[in-house]
Amino acid sequence: xxxxxxxxxxxxxxxxxxxxxxxxxxxxxxxxxxxxxxxxxxxxxxxxxxxxxxxxxxxxxxxxxxxxxxxxxxxxxxxxxxxxxxxxxxxxxxxxxxxxxxxxxxxxxxxxxxxxxxxxxxxxxxxxxxxxxxxxxxxxxxxxxxxxxxxxxxxxxxxxxxxxxxxxxxxxxxxxxxxxxxxxxxxxxxxxxxxxxxxxxxxxxxxxxxxxxxxxxxxxxxxxxxxxxxxxxxxxxxxxxxxxxxxxxxxxxxxxxxxxxxxxxxxxxxxxxxxxxxxxxxxxxxxxxxxxxxxxxxxxxxxxxxxx
Amino acid sequence: xxxxxxxxxxxxxxxxxxxxxxxxxxxxxxxxxxxxxxxxxxxxxxxxxxxxxxxxxxxxxxxxxxxxxxxxxxxxxxxxxxxxxxxxxxxxxxxxxxxxxxxxxxxxxxxxxxxxxxxxxxxxxxxxxxxxxxxxxxxxxxxxxxxxxxxxxxxxxxxxxxxxxxxxxxxxxxxxxxxxxxxxxxxxxxxxxxxxxxxxxxxxxxxxxxxxxxxxxxxxxxxxxxxxxxxxxxxxxxxxxxxxxxxxxxxxxxxxxxxxxxxx
Numbered sequence: 001x002x003x004x005x006x007x008x009x010x011x012x013x014x015x016x017x018x019x020x021x022x023x024x025x026x027x028x029x030x031x032x033x034x035x036x037x038x039x040x041x042x043x044x045x046x047x048x049x050x051x052x053x054x055x056x057x058x059x060x061x062x063x064x065x066x067x068x069x070x071x072x073x074x075x076x077x078x079x080x081x082x083x084x085x086x087x088x089x090x091x092x093x094x095x096x097x098x099x100x101x102x103x104x105x106x107x108x109x110x111x112x113x114x115x116x117x118x119x120x121x122x123x124x125x126x127x128x129x130x131x132x133x134x135x136x137x138x139x140x141x142x143x144x145x146x147x148x149x150x151x152x153x154x155x156x157x158x159x160x161x162x163x164x165x166x167x168x169x170x171x172x173x174x175x176x177x178x179x180x181x182x183x184x185x186x187x188x189x190x191x192x193x194x195x196x197x198x199x200x201x202x203x204x205x206x207x208x209x210x211x212x213x214x215x216x217x218x219x220x221x222x223x224x225x226x227x228x229x230x231x232x233x234x235x236x237x238x239x240x241x242x243x244x245x246x247x248x249x250x251x252x253x254x255x256x257x258x259x260x261x262x263x264x265x266x267x268x269x270x271x272x273x274x275x276x277x278x279x280x281x282x283x284x285x286x287x288x289x290x291x292x293x294x295x296x297x298x299x300x301x302x303x304x305x306x307x308x
Numbered sequence: 309x310x311x312x313x314x315x316x317x318x319x320x321x322x323x324x325x326x327x328x329x330x331x332x333x334x335x336x337x338x339x340x341x342x343x344x345x346x347x348x349x350x351x352x353x354x355x356x357x358x359x360x361x362x363x364x365x366x367x368x369x370x371x372x373x374x375x376x377x378x379x380x381x382x383x384x385x386x387x388x389x390x391x392x393x394x395x396x397x398x399x400x401x402x403x404x405x406x407x408x409x410x411x412x413x414x415x416x417x418x419x420x421x422x423x424x425x426x427x428x429x430x431x432x433x434x435x436x437x438x439x440x441x442x443x444x445x446x447x448x449x450x451x452x453x454x455x456x457x458x459x460x461x462x463x464x465x466x467x468x469x470x471x472x473x474x475x476x477x478x479x480x481x482x483x484x485x486x487x488x489x490x491x492x493x494x495x496x497x498x499x500x501x502x503x504x505x506x507x508x509x510x511x512x513x514x515x516x517x518x519x520x521x522x523x524x525x526x527x528x529x530x531x532x533x534x535x536x537x538x539x540x541x542x543x544x545x546x547x548x549x550x551x552x553x554x555x556x557x558x559x560x561x562x563x564x565x566x567x568x569x570x571x572x
Binding site for chain 2: 035039049056057107129143154213259290
């Protein structure tokens with residue numbers, strides 16, 4: 001009797017579970033479809049506007065002017081001196097700007113992380129406001145400040161420091177100053193966020209054990225801040241490589257960077273294959289740097305983009 | 309938390325001085341432009357010797373600048389109207405985390421933050437040339453929506469992360485339909501994130517330069533495109549007046565976002 005009922009129960013339970021499982025699976029499938037429906041308009045737009053055209057450009061870059069399959073669009077990067085010069089300039093600017101951002105941004109982020117909450121949030125306004133001001137506006141401001149008849153030159157001449165205006169804009173230094181100003185918040189914000197997570201108790205313990213302020217900073221704080229610094233550096237460097245507005249306006253035609261070269265080849269010379277090849281290489285370098293960074297630091301880096 | 313370290317403010321004076329200079333470096337250009345926009349002179353003098361509103365007059369009276377501004381405002385508003393619901397829906401779906409390719413989807417939606425914008429500009433121009441969307445408002449709105457989507461998605465997602473989805477389940481178990489449950493229970497609690505996302509979408513579209521350079525023109529020339537061209541030719545103080553308006557816009561939108569952010 002008891003064995004029989006147990007068997008009955010088991011069978012019933014089994015059937016019930018089976019029926020339930022089916023219903024649950026169907027429900028989950030329906031739920032997935034609903035979620036996909038919510039996502040589909042956004043995914044469609046991103047694919048149509050970003051993925052498809054880039055794929056198309058990549059396809060174009062594989063053919064030469066006569067329409068034959070060839071690597072000539074890529075080979076010219078190594079053969080033509082002007083392309084090599086563009087790459088050298090781009091990487092030079094990227095290294096200088098990234099270095100300047102680290103030199104200016106690290107002390108600022110460090111100070112912000114040490115300030116009391118209220119004071120820090122007031123100072124942060126000074127970082128976030130330029131961040132949200134149009135790149136054009138800030139480039140224009142630097143043109144006004146740095147050009148031949150600009151503010152710095154007229155001040156220096158009025159003060160009698162110089163008699164001839166210095167050439168500060170329309171050359172490499174103008175581009176570097178403008179880009180450093182625009183990209184600095186991209187370094188400061190993630191760096192500040194990561195410095196805030198450093199436990200002050202670690203520093204206090206170090207000082208308790210007899211380390212001076214310098215040793216505490218060098219041996220405890222600095223190593224702990226490195227992941228945040230690295231994410232800021234990668235963002236700034238990658239943004240430098242594809243930067244267009246500031247070099248185009250402040251380079252005076254002398255500083256030709258990667259993105260400008262792409263614009264010139266496609267708009268001016270209508271050479272889509274060559275422009276597309278430049279874009280493909282830029283994208284590959286960008287993704288490779290970001291991938292390398294994520295690989296080095298684990299998944300920690302994924303959040304940095306949400307700062308803007 | 310701090311201040312307890314045995315380092316005095318005095319010992320840190322150099323740090324404060326250096327950081328102060330960096331903050332000055334960050335803010336000074338905007339301040340200089342705002343002040344110079346009220347100058348009376350065609351020359352770029354600082355501080356200006358005479359004050360006037362003549363550059364604002366030039367801006368508001370110029371048909372070209374006014375048209376460009378109207379185009380930018382229209383495109384930005386439409387971008388907000390498209391990107392906010394799409395981004396919110398996408399964030400809702402991603403937040404459930406049950407889809408198999410959730411990571412890939414997330415990556416795709418935020419791709420425009422990582423891909424060099426010049427490549428997006430050229431690609432969009434190339435595509436639009438085939439389907440006749442260059443120099444159209446529709447084309448601009450679509451392109452800007454794609455640029456704004458990741459910001460809306462990330463902002464709404466961060467709002468949803470601090471919201472307990474079980475509340476919506478409770479509402480549904482009590483008989484509310486899906487849409488009613490979202491609209492009456494979830495939405496009121498994440499509305500500040502949605503508003504912030506919408507503001508970010510607006511400013512992204514309004515300030516967008518590179519893609520607009522390629523795909524706008526003629527009657528749909530955006531304000532940023534016209535400014536870019538004007539800066540290439542010569543530096544007109546009118547641009548200082550326009551820049552000041554853009555700076556004020558950023559400040560206002562940022563302040564609103566800040567107020568909403570504090571409430572959420």
